[in-house]
Each structure stands twice: as C-alpha cells, then as structure tokens.
Amino acid sequence: MDFGNILINAFGELISPTTAAYALAALGLAVHFGYSGLLNFGQAGFMAVGAYGYAISTLTFGAPLPVAVLVALVSSVVFAIVLGIPTLRLRADYLAIVTIAAAEIVRYIVTTNGLTEVTGSANGLAAFEGSFYALNPFPQGVYNIGPLGMSERNLWIRVVAWTIVVLACLTVWLLMRSPWGRVLKGIREDENAVRALGKNVYAYKMQALVIGGILGSFAGIIFTLPRGAVQPANYATELTFFLYTCLLLGGMATVLGPVIGAMIFWVVLSLTQGLLYGAIEIGAITFLSNVQAGQLRYILVGVALMLLMVFRPQGVLGNKKELAFA
Amino acid sequence: MNDEREIALGGGGPGCRKRDPIVVARKVTRSFGGINAVDVDYLEVPRHKITALIGPNGAGKTTLFNLLTGFDTPDSGEWEYDGSPLAKVAAYKVARMGMVRTFQLTKVMGKLTVMENMRLGATNQPGESLAKALFKGIWGAREKEVTAQAEVLLAKFKLDTMRDEYAASLSGGQRKLLEMARALMVRPRLVMLDEPMAGVNPALTQSLLDHIKNLKAEGMTVLFVEHDMHMVRHIADWVVVMAEGRIVAEGPPSTVMKDQAVIDAYLGAHHDVDLGDSTGFERLEEELAHDDESVVGTAGEGLIGHTITELHGAGEPGPATVHAEEKKP
Numbered sequence: 001m002d003f004g005n006i007l008i009n010a011f012g013e014l015i016s017p018t019t020a021a022y023a024l025a026a027l028g029l030a031v032h033f034g035y036s037g038l039l040n041f042g043q044a045g046f047m048a049v050g051a052y053g054y055a056i057s058t059l060t061f062g063a064p065l066p067v068a069v070l071v072a073l074v075s076s077v078v079f080a081i082v083l084g085i086p087t088l089r090l091r092a093d094y095l096a097i098v099t100i101a102a103a104e105i106v107r108y109i110v111t112t113n114g115l116t117e118v119t120g121s122a123n124g125l126a127a128f129e130g131s132f133y134a135l136n137p138f139p140q141g142v143y144n145i146g147p148l149g150m151s152e153r154n155l156w157i158r159v160v161a162w163t164i165v166v167l168a169c170l171t172v173w174l175l176m177r178s179p180w181g182r183v184l185k186g187i188r189e190d191e192n193a194v195r196a197l198g199k200n201v202y203a204y205k206m207q208a209l210v211i212g213g214i215l216g217s218f219a220g221i222i223f224t225l226p227r228g229a230v231q232p233a234n235y236a237t238e239l240t241f242f243l244y245t246c247l248l249l250g251g252m253a254t255v256l257g258p259v260i261g262a263m264i265f266w267v268v269l270s271l272t273q274g275l276l277y278g279a280i281e282i283g284a285i286t287f288l289s290n291v292q293a294g295q296l297r298y299i300l301v302g303v304a305l306m307l308l309m310v311f312r313p314q315g316v317l318g319n320k321k322e323l324a325f326a
Numbered sequence: 327m328n329d330e331r332e333i334a335l336g337g338g339g340p341g342c343r344k345r346d347p348i349v350v351a352r353k354v355t356r357s358f359g360g361i362n363a364v365d366v367d368y369l370e371v372p373r374h375k376i377t378a379l380i381g382p383n384g385a386g387k388t389t390l391f392n393l394l395t396g397f398d399t400p401d402s403g404e405w406e407y408d409g410s411p412l413a414k415v416a417a418y419k420v421a422r423m424g425m426v427r428t429f430q431l432t433k434v435m436g437k438l439t440v441m442e443n444m445r446l447g448a449t450n451q452p453g454e455s456l457a458k459a460l461f462k463g464i465w466g467a468r469e470k471e472v473t474a475q476a477e478v479l480l481a482k483f484k485l486d487t488m489r490d491e492y493a494a495s496l497s498g499g500q501r502k503l504l505e506m507a508r509a510l511m512v513r514p515r516l517v518m519l520d521e522p523m524a525g526v527n528p529a530l531t532q533s534l535l536d537h538i539k540n541l542k543a544e545g546m547t548v549l550f551v552e553h554d555m556h557m558v559r560h561i562a563d564w565v566v567v568m569a570e571g572r573i574v575a576e577g578p579p580s581t582v583m584k585d586q587a588v589i590d591a592y593l594g595a596h597h598d599v600d601l602g603d604s605t606g607f608e609r610l611e612e613e614l615a616h617d618d619e620s621v622v623g624t625a626g627e628g629l630i631g632h633t634i635t636e637l638h639g640a641g642e643p644g645p646a647t648v649h650a651e652e653k654k655p
Contacts, residue, residue: 174460178453178462179454179459180456182438182446183446185438185442186438186446188437189438190434193433193434195397196417196426196427196509197426197446198418198419198426199454200416200418
C-alpha cells in the first residue's frame with residue numbers, strides 16, 4: 001500500500017475540476033435552500049441544462065465559446081423561470097416535487113432516441129471542448145502543483161474552474177450581506193411576515209431560483225469540459241443528493257461551506273478508495289472485491305454524513321447558534 | 327392629539343358613517359365550506375383613532391384582517407384605503423401603501439438578529455433590489471439611517487439590550503413587541519394589530535397600551551383585535567363588535583359595552599353584568615353557578631362531561647348532552 005500515492009490522489013481530488021463543479025452547484029443550492037429556503041431537488045437538472053446548452057450550441061450550431069456559454073446560462077434562467085412560475089406561490093415542498101420531476105424530464109428528453117441527432121441520446125455528446133482549450137494561454141508541457149504533475153490542458157481547466165468558483169463565492173457573499181440577502185433570509189424564516197412588510201416575496205424567490213440555477217449551469221459546463229463528453233447518466237437524481245451532501249457537510253447558509261463540503265466529499269471518497277484498494281491488494285481485506293469497495297465508499301460517505309448530523313449538525317462552517325432554535 | 331369631536335356621523339350602530347374614514351369596506355364576504363366566516367355589510371374605520379375589533383372566538387376578526395390586508399381573497403366585496411380601492415391588491419402592495427399588520431401567531435424571523443428583523447421592515451432601501459445589492463456604496467448610507475431608526479424604536483420597546491440576539495431567543499411577549507416595532511419600521515399610516523396583548527405579561531401590557539396610544543399621538547390610525555374588554559375600554563376610541571362573521575354593534579366603548587347585541591354575542595342570556603368592570607366576570611360566574619340550566623360550577627359534569635359514557639351506553643345521548651342542547655338559545 002503506497003500511502004504517498006494515496007495522499008497525492010486525494011490532493012488531486014481537492015483541486016480537480018469536478019470538485020470545483022460540485023462546489024459551484026452546491027453554492028447554487030446554498031442560495032436556494034440555505035439562504036432562501038427553496039427546496040430545489042433538481043440541481044442536477046440545472047447542471048444538465050448548462051452542459052447540454054453548451055455542448056449543443058457548440059456542436060449543432062457551431063457557436064463560438066462566449067455564445068455557447070451564454071446559451072447555457074440563458075437556458076438555465078429560462079428553466080428556472082418555467083419551474084418557478086407555477087410553484088413559487090405554493091409551499092416549499094411543492095417546489096421540491098416539481099424540481100425533482102423536472103430534472104428527470106430533462107434527463108429523459110436528452111436520452112430520447114428521437115433526438116439522437118441533437119443530443120446524442122444515451123451516448124451523449126463529445127468533442128465540443130476544442131474552442132475552450134484553444135484559448136489556453138499555457139504553453140505545452142508538464143506543470144507541477146505541489147506534488148501533482150499535469151498537462152497544460154488540465155492546468156487550464158483547473159485555473160478557469162477555480163477562478164469561477166472564487167468569483168461566484170465573492171458574488172454570493174456580496175449579495176448575502178446586502179439588504180437583498182436579508183430579505184431572502186427573512187423569506188426563509190417566514191414569507192408571510194416579509195410580505196406584511198411590503199416586500200414582493202415572489203420576485204425575490206424567483207431571483208434566488210435564477211441565481212442558484214445559473215451557478216448550477218456553470219457547474220454543468222465545468223463538470224463536462226474535462227471529460228470531453230456529456231452523458232445523461234451523469235445527471236441523475238443522485239447527483240443532486242451528492243450536492244446536498246456537500247452543502248450539509250460544509251454548512252447550509254454559508255458561502256465557503258459548499259466549497260469546503262465539496263472538497264471534503266471528494267477527498268474522503270478518494271482516501272477511502274485508496275485505502276480500501278490498498279488493503280485488498282496486500283490481502284488485509286479478503287471479503288471485498290474492488291467493485292464492492294467502490295460501492296462501500298459511498299456507504300462510508302453516508303455514515304460520515306450521519307455522524308456529522310449527530311455531532312456537528314450545523315456543518316463544518318455553520319453557526320451552531322442558528323441551530324439551537326430549530 | 328385630543329380630538330374630541332364625534333367620530334360617527336349621525337347615530338352609532340352597525341355600519342354607521344364616520345366623519346373621516348380611512349378604510350371603507352362594502353359587502354365583504356368570505357366563506358370556508360358552508361360557514362360564513364366574514365359577512366360584513368358596511369364598515370368604516372375612523373382615521374387618527376384607535377379602533378378595537380372585538381368578538382367571541384370564531385367571529386371572523388382575523389379573517390377580516392386577512393381579507394383587508396390581501397392575505398386572503400374574499401368571495402365578494404370591495405374596500406378602499408385612503409380613497410384607493412384595495413380589492414385584489416397583493417399583500418405586499420397593501421403594506422407599501424402604509425397599511426401594515428401584525429399576526430395573531432407572532433411571526434419573527436428566528437434566525438435573524440433582532441436588529442436584522444427591524445432593518446427588514448425599512449422601506450426605500452435601494453440595496454433590496456438585486457442590481458444594487460452588490461454595491462455597498464449605493465445602500466450603505468440608507469442602511470445607517472435605517473439602523474438609527476431601528477435603535478430608537480428598540481429603545482422605546484425596551485428591546486435594545488437584545489439587539490444582537492437571535493429573534494428566536496426572545497420570549498413570547500418580547501416577540502410580540504418586536505413584531506410591533508418591526509411593523510412601525512415601515513412607517514405605516516394604519517397599523518393593524520392582531521391580539522397585541524396576548525401572552526404579554528401584565529407589567530408589559532401597560533407599556534404596550536402606552537405604545538398604542540402613542541401611535542395615535544404620532545398621527546397613525548390603529549385597528550386592533552383584542553379579547554380583554556378591560557384593555558379595550560381603556561384605550562379604544564371606537565369599538566366594532568363581530569359575531570358569526572357579521573358586525574353586530576359599534577360605537578364608543580362605554581356605549582358598546584352595554585349594548586344588548588354585544589352582550590348576547592359574548593355571554594348569551596346572562597347579560598346583566600357590566601363587562602367593562604373587572605369584577606363583572608366574577609359576578610357572572612357566581613350567577614351561573616346558581617343557574618340550573620348552566621353546567622358551570624356543577625360537580626360531576628365539568629367540561630369533559632365524563633358522566634355521559636359512564637352512565638349510558640355508546641350512541642345513547644346522556645343527560646349532559648341533552649342539557650347542553652336545551653341551553654342553546
């Protein structure tokens with residue numbers, strides 16, 4: 001068992017673009033659920049809309065990168081508004097049901113064979129990342145971040161992904177310290193009270209839904225770029241639940257919580273995988289195959305989440321006082 | 327402000343005209359299933375006065391509040407506030423027009439601090455629009471004004487020491503105070519208080535009464551729901567009595583308390599007690615104890631009527647049930 005290698009892999013996960021994508025999408029959930037009390041169970045749908053919006057506009061319409069990103073963002077805004085119009089006047093649980101269904105609808109639509117020309121059906125789409133890597137300012141070569149060596153392409157996607165995460169965190173922080181953020185938090189606590197004070201609750205909830213959706217859309221693009229492929233199977237409901245895991249790990253109504261949560265989530269997955277595989281390799285564990293060990297990791301994440309909820313229910317960065325009155 | 331002129335034009339009585347009404351409601355009805363929760367033919371609320379809305383449980387007082395403030399939609403009817411029609415206007419717009427309410431079940435934002443609760447009530451905060459929220463330069467100055475305004479109100483309501491505590495840590499009575507103070511942050515012209523005294527301790531009640539009187543002195547109109555007749559008599563200039571969704575009486579407190587319809591609405595047949603008197607209820611209780619038709623004070627019957635099942639089989643009405651039916655007017 002090579003502990004050095006296991007640790008290097010874990011560090012790789014810490015800064016991987018997938019972690020950045022999870023952080024962004026979870027930050028979107030923090031805006032939805034943590035700050036506004038909107039129970040969005042369809043964040044995977046927003047990610048899918050972003051990823052497919054980007055891929056389809058690049059491949060089918062040959063759109064340049066900025067246009068493709070814009071299309072992805074606009075489609076997620078439209079998706080948010082379509083979801084919000086019928087549900088935001090209702091209680092929070094209705095939004096939960098509608099979003100979970102809408103995310104599945106998106107996934108089934110892109111899987112339909114009738115649309116294979118455009119969406120690539122179950123196989124998805126590939127080879128749309130060219131225009132992104134064409135912008136890469138780093139010359140060819142091997143770059144080292146700490147102990148980790150990577151190609152110029154991998155460096156470029158990481159730099160872009162984490163820059164977007166930083167900018168998104170900054171924006172959300174600025175928004176949430178403002179009176180606008182205060183109204184959102186008020187709505188989370190009691191929307192009728194906020195309404196009685198003369199605030200247009202519906203408009204605020206819609207704005208929050210759109211902003212969280214845009215973050216989800218960005219996450220979808222970042223998630224899909226390093227893979228060079230977008231496949232419907234990646235955007236199933238469990239993705240949303242992993243995002244909620246990240247959010248709860250880090251702390252719900254915090255800006256950096258979702259980022260820390262996403263990092264913990266992926267580092268724990270990587271460490272447990274390394275340790276389990278290593279143990280199987282040297283014969284310390286004989287009753288598990290590698291495949292079973294892969295499944296066991298997710299069980300361990302679940303156990304970790306349960307322990308966290310019992311012993312630190314506010315998450316890593318959350319404010320304990322806020323939970324004292326729940 | 328001591329305006330001693332008559333409030334009503336002509337005689338008092340259900341639906342009478344006022345000299346200077348701020349709210350005028352016509353034929354407002356709302357039914358839940360088969361029950362007419364509110365069926366108000368005509369109601370005017372006098373401006374710059376304290377009006378009390380009283381009535382037994384289920385009389386439709388809170389439903390009327392919800393209808394007037396846009397939190398519920400009536401089956402029919404129209405009403406205007408300060409000359410502008412309000413039917414079908416969204417609740418938040420009603421509040422922006424200066425008609426602000428509190429709730430019977432107190433609503434505070436538990437996970438916001440007391441100060442943030444107060445700031446939330448402020449109007450004209452540019453930072454509450456998404457586009458301007460990012461730039462503190464735009465909303466910072468207004469935020470300082472809002473904070474100063476909130477400090478004054480918190481001091482008045484003796485909540486200044488709780489300024490940075492979470493609102494959820496306040497006691498029930500303090501929450502009532504916070505909700506009222508927060509409503510005042512909107513700088514309303516009509517304050518609608520739904521049972522402001524419920525759950526507030528007696529010592530605090532007196533200062534709350536003073537606050538309500540001060541609201542009038544500052545030029546606001548107050549409409550409040552209250553059960554305690556003693557309070558109503560003390561501070562209200564005008565009393566509106568509801569029963570079974572209708573307005574059964576209105577007038578100055580001293581007159582209304584002796585009104586037959588009010589007494590019937592509250593007490594049924596036993597009416598020869600002065601409700602404004604604190605000993606009135608005690609005397610009434612005494613009287614009921616000697617009444618053969620009343621179950622009050624009779625041993626064995628109590629409130630749960632346990633003799634029904636003990637003496638008779640299921641489905642067969644016991645004497646207590648018959649008793650209760652006979653008692654109804």
